[in-house]
Structure formats: C-alpha cells, structure tokens
Amino acid sequence: MEAxxxxxxxxxxxxxxxxxxxxxLGVAFRLYEEYGLKVVGVPKTIDNDLSGTDYTFxxxxxxxxxxxxxxxxxxxxxxxxxxxxxxxxxxxxxxxAVMAGIAGGADAILIPEFPMTVEEVCxxxxxxxxxxxxxxxxxxxEGTPLMTGSGIEQTVVSSDEVDAFGHVRLGGVGTVLAGxxxxxxxxxxxxxxxxxxxxxxTPTARDRVLATRYGVQAAEMVKAxxxxxxxxxxxxxxxxxxxxxxxxxxxxVPRELYEIAQTFFG
Numbered sequence: 582m583e584a585x586x587x588x589x590x591x592x593x594x595x596x597x598x599x600x601x602x603x604x605x606l607g608v609a610f611r612l613y614e615e616y617g618l619k620v621v622g623v624p625k626t627i628d629n630d631l632s633g634t635d636y637t638f639x640x641x642x643x644x645x646x647x648x649x650x651x652x653x654x655x656x657x658x659x660x661x662x663x664x665x666x667x668x669x670x671x672x673x674x675x676x677x678a679v680m681a682g683i684a685g686g687a688d689a690i691l692i693p694e695f696p697m698t699v700e701e702v703c704x705x706x707x708x709x710x711x712x713x714x715x716x717x718x719x720x721x722x723e724g725t726p727l728m729t730g731s732g733i734e735q736t737v738v739s740s741d742e743v744d745a746f747g748h749v750r751l752g753g754v755g756t757v758l759a760g761x762x763x764x765x766x767x768x769x770x771x772x773x774x775x776x777x778x779x780x781x782x783t784p785t786a787r788d789r790v791l792a793t794r795y796g797v798q799a800a801e802m803v804k805a806x807x808x809x810x811x812x813x814x815x816x817x818x819x820x821x822x823x824x825x826x827x828x829x830x831x832x833x834v835p836r837e838l839y840e841i842a843q844t845f846f847g
Contacts, residue, residue: 582612598799602626603828610824613809621802622811622824623795627780629676633827634813638792643779644680650775651685651718658716664706664762664770668755670779671722675834678722683842690842691721694834698728703765705847715768721755794819
C-alpha cells in the first residue's frame with residue numbers, strides 16, 4: 582500500500598480505478614478506509630468469487646476454455662477406455678469446475694464447497710464401467726480437499742511458498758486423484774491440468790461486453806465521486822455496490838447449482 586500511495590503522490594493522481602479480484606480490491610478498500618484515497622473498483626477475476634456481483638469478467642472466458650478442454654478429452658477417454666481427470670483453477674471456490682463440468686458433460690465434479698470422498702468418485706467410475714462405459718471425465722477444482730471415507734482430508738499444494746497476499750500455491754490435486762482412481766478401479770487414469778491456459782487467449786463476447794459496461798460504470802462513478810464503491814452486475818443491470826459488501830465473504834457455489842450437476846454424475 583505504501584508503494585501505491587507514493588505513486589499517487591508522485592503523479593498527483595485524482596483517483597484510482599482498481600481492477601481485480603478479492604486481493605486487489607481488498608487493498609483498494611484499505612486505501613480508501615485507512616488513507617482516504619479516492620478509489621472505485623471493477624470486479625475482474627476468473628474465480629467469480631466476489632460477493633456483491635452476479636459475475637466477474639474473465640470468468641466466462643475461463644469456463645469456455647475449460648469446457649472446450651473437457652469436450653476434446655471426451656474422444657480420447659472413450660477411444661482409450663480411460664478416466665480423464667481435468668484440474669481447473671478457482672482457488673477456494675468451484676465456479677469454473679461446476680460450470681465447465683455441467684457444460685462439458687462431466688461424470689463427476691469435485692469442488693471445495695461440497696467435497697466428495699475418493700471412494701464416492703471411484704464408485705461413480707466403477708458404476709459406469711459396470712454398464713460397459715470404461716471411460717469417465719472427472720473435473721476437479723484446484724482447491725478441493727481430497728476426502729476419504731475414514732475422515733482423512735488432504736489439501737494438495739504445488740509449493741510450500743506463498744504468494745504476495747499470503748496464499749498457498751494450489752495445484753496437483755488432479756494428479757493425486759487420478760492415481761487413487763486408477764489404484765482403486767484398475768482403470769487407467771490420466772490428468773490434464775489446464776493451469777494458466779484458462780487465464781489467457783481470446784475473451785468471449787460476453788466478457789468483452791461485460792468489461793466494457795463495467796468500465797463505463799467505473800468512469801461514471803469517478804465522475805459522480807462514488808468512492809469506496811464497485812461496479813457490479815445485478816441481473817442484467819450494472820450498478821454500484823460498496824466495496825465492503827463485495828469483500829464481506831467469498832461467493833461460493835450454491836447447493837442448488839451443484840445438485841443440478843449431480844443429476845448427471847455416473
């Protein structure tokens with residue numbers, strides 16, 4: 582925050598439009614609350630985990646990329662009689678996993694909000710094999726803890742190091758899960774970790790339009806002096822909401838949406 586304040590003073594900036602997720606906007610809110618900096622926010626994160634808005638921009642593109650990957654893996658899974666485990670981003674929420682899983686027709690989806698046990702996943706894979714379908718697509722969100730029926734829980738991290746905001750580096754849960762599925766079911770399992778592929782490339786039309794609308798709203802907020810506020814999507818309207826509301830808690834996948842996905846498991 583000290584670096585930001587120095588830059589603001591050095592360039593005599595009138596205001597800051599902070600574009601990002603919970604960490605970026607969290608810093609922006611502190612600058613507003615503690616230092617009186619003139620700040621407005623724009624919700625940009627592929628994780629879609631900001632409260633106060635229906636959707637963040639970047640999310641739709643990430644889901645599109647993940648869905649395409651699931652679609653492409655179907656043919657290989659079926660032709661080689663394999664279980665394909667697809668690991669997607671999302672940190673501590675499962676928005677990308679559940680949406681891409683539903684869109685791509687996944688046979689099981691694991692997310693942090695409603696973790697399945699390894700035994701449950703293996704049972705779904707085995708049920709399909711017993712029906713003559715010796716292939717399955719399993720989508721798992723990177724922050725999903727691996728649970729066992731005995732109550733053992735494991736959160737897989739790619740490194741003990743933390744990022745600039747103190748978060749552990751998630752990644753690798755798909756690899757661990759694929760190994761467990763193969764050992765239990767005897768069906769060959771492979772993992773695809775999409776990683777940063779989800780964060781780049783050509784944005785979807787929906788994301789382009791949403792980002793443009795947010796940008797226009799942010800400019801209007803600056804003009805009106807609506808400091809400490811964030812542009813947000815409510816229904817089909819772009820409105821202003823307090824940053825405090827957007828940062829109050831993580832927006833997690835609701836049970837009713839996950840239950841829709843569960844309808845097609847196995």
